[in-house]
Amino acid sequence: MGNQEKILIIEDDHEIARILSDYLRKDGYLTTWASTGVEGWEEFKQNTFDLLLIDLMLPEMDGFTLCNRIRLESEVPLLIISAKQEDEAKIQGLNLGADDYLTKPFSLEELKARVNSHLRRYRRYHQVSPTSKVSYPYGLVIDFANKMVFLNGVILPLTVKELDLLFLLANNPLQTFTKAQIYQHIWGQAEMDGNNTVTVHIKGLRSKLNDQIRSAKYIQTVWGEGYRFVGEPIQ
Structure with missing residues (x-):
């Protein structure tokens, strides 16, 4: 309950976003929700986050475009959560800089494990990162x-x-x-x-x-x- 790291959830399904947000908050994370790709981009530009969960099928700006834009500016962990099961979608997302890909439906325990794993790597990276x-x-x-x-x-x-x-x-x-x-x-x-x-x-x-x-x-x-x-x- 003492993590207090910030996670941005970019998901247009209100119920899924609520479930993810509630679950991560119970694990001690601070969460912000954006319902469109453009809203997610604006949140990313205006605030600092430790990890992003991004759906692919978003209104206004799709998840592929969003991942590409974010990766040009930051090494923050990007986890794609999508109903798309095709290998092409997974490969495209990972090639654009996403760190992981979770196919819906997935268990909340699996999500938690992957979030924790990527945040551990991100913390280590920042501990040894060169001066800004x-x-x-x-x-x-x-x-x-x-x-x-x-x-x-x-x-x-x-x-x-x-x-x-x-x-x-x-x-x-x-x-x-x-x-x-x-x-x-x-x-x-x-x-x-x-x-x-x-x-x-x-x-x-x-x-x-x-x-x-x-x-x-x-x-x-x-x-x-x-x-x-x-x-x-x-x-």
Whole structure:
């Protein structure tokens, strides 16, 4: 009863969500419930959780998309709970970064065992995890935990979207993101034709980082594809 770790349940079936929440609370966990994929994403962005239970068949944003978005930003344990029994669904979910897959119906005891197991691993990971403040060449320092960015010892006045954009790229080094992927992740919706929002924010971010397109130190343009972060942490 002394865990007090926070679990986010993203499940559109009210009765299942209530059962899961009540059971986990009796075991000492703090639970939050979201009934749609979008609501779950908003909860994740606004709060800190130690583990997420995610149904696949969610309204507004499906569980696959949600897992993919969350994994780009966090290593928090993701457990999929779904009525989908096909191997393809399980493989897709695990490939998107989920840590486990429970097929409905499942026993609450099994759920408890898996939750406890993943939380133990997550605790060990955090005990040995490196500092959240990472230094890069040419004076860039990113404090991921406190959401602050410094250049040559001076804090950069980044907007919320610029900060989100930099964190998305820096947390996934050398991974190329298309403009559409960036817009969907940062702004939470599909990019419209002719929308230059991502381009404008990349330009503004580069300006503040003193980064050049043709000799990129941090954000590289992959022509015809998108953008990627190329800064290498200083050991």
